[in-house]
Amino acid sequence: MDVSASFSLSKKVDDDRVVGEEQELHVLAVDDNLIDRKIVEKLLKNFSCKVTTAENGLRALEYLGLRDDQQNTLNCNIGSKVNMIITDYCMPGMTGYELLKKIKESSMLKEVPVVIMSSENIPTRINKCLEEGAQMFMLKPLKQSDVKKLRGQLMKCGS
Amino acid sequence: MGAVIPLQRQIIDYTTSLYNEAILDGQFTQLQQLQDESNPDFVVEVVSLFFQDSQRLLNDLTATLNQKIVDFKRVDAHVHQLKGSSSSIGAQRVQRACIIFRNYCDQQNTEGCLKCLQQVKNEYFLVKNKLETLFKLEQQLVAAGGSIHVQ
Numbered sequence A: 001m002d003v004s005a006s007f008s009l010s011k012k013v014d015d016d017r018v019v020g021e022e023q024e025l026h027v028l029a030v031d032d033n034l035i036d037r038k039i040v041e042k043l044l045k046n047f048s049c050k051v052t053t054a055e056n057g058l059r060a061l062e063y064l065g066l067r068d069d070q071q072n073t074l075n076c077n078i079g080s081k082v083n084m085i086i087t088d089y090c091m092p093g094m095t096g097y098e099l100l101k102k103i104k105e106s107s108m109l110k111e112v113p114v115v116i117m118s119s120e121n122i123p124t125r126i127n128k129c130l131e132e133g134a135q136m137f138m139l140k141p142l143k144q145s146d147v148k149k150l151r152g153q154l155m156k157c158g159s
Numbered sequence B: 001m002g003a004v005i006p007l008q009r010q011i012i013d014y015t016t017s018l019y020n021e022a023i024l025d026g027q028f029t030q031l032q033q034l035q036d037e038s039n040p041d042f043v044v045e046v047v048s049l050f051f052q053d054s055q056r057l058l059n060d061l062t063a064t065l066n067q068k069i070v071d072f073k074r075v076d077a078h079v080h081q082l083k084g085s086s087s088s089i090g091a092q093r094v095q096r097a098c099i100i101f102r103n104y105c106d107q108q109n110t111e112g113c114l115k116c117l118q119q120v121k122n123e124y125f126l127v128k129n130k131l132e133t134l135f136k137l138e139q140q141l142v143a144a145g146g147s148i149h150v151q
Helices: A034-045 A057-064 A096-105 A123-131 A144-157 B004-020 B026-034 B042-065 B072-089 B092-106 B110-143
Strands: A025-030 A049-054 A084-088 A114-118 A136-139
Touching: A025 A034, A025 A057, A034 A049, A034 A084, A034 A144, A034 B026, A034 B042, A034 B072, A049 A057, A057 A084, A057 A096, A084 A096, A084 A144, A096 A114, A096 A123, A123 A136, A136 A144, A144 B026, B004 B110, B026 B042, B026 B072, B042 B072, B042 B110, B072 B092, B072 B110, B092 B110
Parallel strands: A025 A049, A025 A084, A084 A114, A114 A136
Antiparallel strands: none
16 A cells, blocks of 8 residues: 555544644545556645545555454554545446445544546436535546645535 | 756747647646645656556557457556546547547457557657657756746
């Protein structure tokens, strides 16, 4: 897993840090494409986000403490607190939609906004994701203006 | 400092020609705008990743399409990846060639796919060549005391 912030299930992690007047938001970015991961990471960092990346749904769930075998351990939610999850739709194994469902099914994480990205503009796909509770659907490739809009939305929902 | 202005001019003209020929598009500009002091080599890093990843995909596509029985699912998955990353860095002609490629893939047309693969390779090597030239010019500019992408 491509982790830019290290985490340990047994370590207690601070809540969101406040950097100056702007709250630092922690985003988990999930994408199987290496180039896209690097770009989305920079886009988010340029907007004062702390970023952790994952290369697929399974790794993302692992990071979030939602993998099936983690559910029953006492440690399961002492992972880092994440303020938003942004995920690609088309990924091998588990799609972004399936990941979204798992997150929304979790009592721990269902309030965390999930943004879906896709290079394909398919209305049925978009509606499906929004109906399942996705915060936003964004068309790839992402631009700075997209992330700015996202950040604005996030500030409104709080953490 | 005498070389700075002519080099800047050269870089601007060269980059403009790449946009005019649709070799690059606005997404490349987005990448340049992301580069900053905290990550001064961002564009080169991302593009280098793109080169490495693309070469891997092209090699695999060549091998897969030359099998007796072609695994079109695999071909499609790889072309999808290549389409995605080329779109992300603004390599428009590579992206377009990938879109056409996927159509032949859907039709399970091996010959069509092989032709498309050649076309994608041509576009890929073209953009690779152009970007490498651009980066060399930028290196010369920095060596001469100039700075790139002043926003």
